[in-house]
Amino acid sequence: MLYRTAGQFKTSYAADQQILPIRQDRIGLAAILVLAFVLVPMLASEYYLRAILLPFLILSMAAIGLNILVGYCGQISLGTGAFMAVGAYAAYNFHARVPELPLLASLLLGGLCATLVGMLFGLPSLRIRGLYLAVATLAAQFFADWTFLRIKWFTLDNASGSVSVGGLSFFGLPIETPVAKYLFVLSVVVLCALAAKNLVRGHIGRSWMAMRDMDVAASVIGIRPMHAKLSAFAVSSFIVGVAGALWGFVHLGAWEPAAFSIDRSLQLLFIVIIGGLGSILGAFLGSAFIVLLPIFLVQFLGGTGRLLGFQVDTALVSHVETMVFGALIVFFLIKEPHGLARLWSTAKEKLRLWPFPH
């Protein structure tokens, strides 16, 4: 009843083309933003901010980046972890070698380095497609692992190969407290999501989608494949690279190449597939599913165990967590192969008609 679009008339092209054409969506998004920017920092405990919301936001951002490549442009990539690593280590090198550089500049330069590497590894996409491309991007993953483990220059000759950053600040404001970190990351993620949403709505995004749906047809109607594919790799790697830098700088503080291993690449691919290919919202939903659910399951299983009066073995909880989590992934993929984002749009359709479905 609340979600009724009757009476909302659009009288200009601008009104028809806006991101959220339905008034309720606009109100909803505004409410979520107020919640995220005002209420959460006031109410959430340090644990939620640092251990749950930060990883959730950063992985959502990486998933947005990957979604541009996989969901919008149809180029399967298994090298996300590598691009995150490039972003993180490049930003670290800028940060450590040029101390005058502000944090934001280091992060963006890290993203730019990831862009270059992403375009380089995107070149094979001009010749090969599908699973073969996935294998080619996998090479990026192993290449990055190898580079940051072996070439000491990247880790400032640190004996252990692990790097760390501290004393972050943003235009003089220190980013030390959990709230500051959260707000910083949230702002970056929101800006990035907005930019990505607008990109995919415009002619660039349309050329990506045309390329995804049928590349021969797309080139016949005048879309340059090289341009479209490489721009998708560039934008995707940039966002992923900045997300990687945030992961290292803000979330972990100290990291080693293992933080951006093949597991991370697969995790992000799962986020994108479960959240919904070709959807910005899907990146957030998928990331919530993959990041939050295991933690919730552990707490819930341990909690119920104690409630029933027996101490649950941590190893058992961990095994059950893996099983339940796996089962849920299978369940959702069978129920809705197009991801959680599609569930939401189906729900929206139903809500518009409710309570009189026809």
Add this chain to the structure above:
Amino acid sequence: MSKKLVTALTAALIAGGAFAQAAKEQFFPVLVYRTGAYGPNGAPWANGYVDYLKLVNAQGGINGVKISFEECEFGYATDRGVECYERLKGKNGGATVVQPLSTGVTFALTEKAPADKIPLITAGYGRSESQDGGVFKWNFPLIGSYWMAADVLVQHIAKKEGGWDKLKGKKFTLVYHDSPYGKEPIPMLTERSKMHGFELNLIPVPHPGVEQKSAWLQIRQNRPDYVLLWGWGVMNTTSLKEAQATGFPRDKMYGVWWAGAEPDVKDVAEGAKGYHALTMQHGVHPDAKVVKDILAQVHGKGQGTGPKDEVGQVLYMRGLLSSMLAVEGVRRAQERYGKGKVMSGEQTRWGLENLALDQKRLDALGFAGVMRPVSTSCNDHMGSAWARVHTWDGAKWNFSSDWLQADEAILKPMVKQAADKYAAEKKLTRRAPADCQS
């Protein structure tokens, strides 16, 4: 579905809340990995750690203060480890100390612990330079670090060869886990190789370490005199099997303590015969008094954490020892800040920095023969640089060396230099002498 979900959520919240109320107890978060690639090694450590806490409770707590603890499984993944730390650090009145048993998590927590005022004990692992308490105020690599371990191993080999000069021209190969952990000993071994003129080859093995064919092919071609093994979990077993397949003499192989426990050699049994490993003080101690106490007072009452036959094994003892050091830190802090009171992280930090476990105290705790006295100070957060070597005879570990002490003349300057480099990178200043008094 949503209704069920709400019910489930409520149940979880109630369950969480019911346990947050326990107060006036000294809370120990226990970060463990009982699952995953390193689970077989992580589990005995966790059992020992928890069993000791239970033993202290059974004996009346720390001067009457009972201990509460909670396990958090992180599967040796750094980000899950950080999540565990964040989850547990504020619970039940706040974490006393944290011991991650993972070099990756240690690196991440080194950045976080000072802000949260929680001391970080890394007994035998972590950053080697964190021994320098002047820079690493909150890190305690008690009774051993990787540099110290590497130094002792080289000393032991030199002794066997009959003197330092005999090492000249010898070939050493370090087979290491390709992670910060595995790379830690490299600076010390490089330093020693320069001093004594032995050749050092480095062969990294990627996580989790089951693929070592090419590594051992290199060893077969290069024919080193000694192989040093810096592995963890399944990597160790694989190395030993590969050594067997390659025909590399097992008694020319030396592991660090992470590569010197029962899970590493059990499956190879006879094939690992003669293999040596460094022990950070303790080895297998089924006869130690503390082990007997645990069998009687914890396992005897059906409260044991793991399998009973594992009590007293190497990694179990490691957990036990780590736990004891933490508890003694609290006890020492109580001497200053009030007996029978719950100590904060900051107070415990003082206790750990002023730890003085003499032989008498160790005997009383039941650790006679297990370890040597430990005495920490503001500048030295390690407390003891002694170690032993033990050898696998196909069925059990036996000590095969005397106590060996790392050469402070080499270790100290390296630690100081690395700590200063860290401080410079982080723009930290060394602690003032006045800070050390308090």
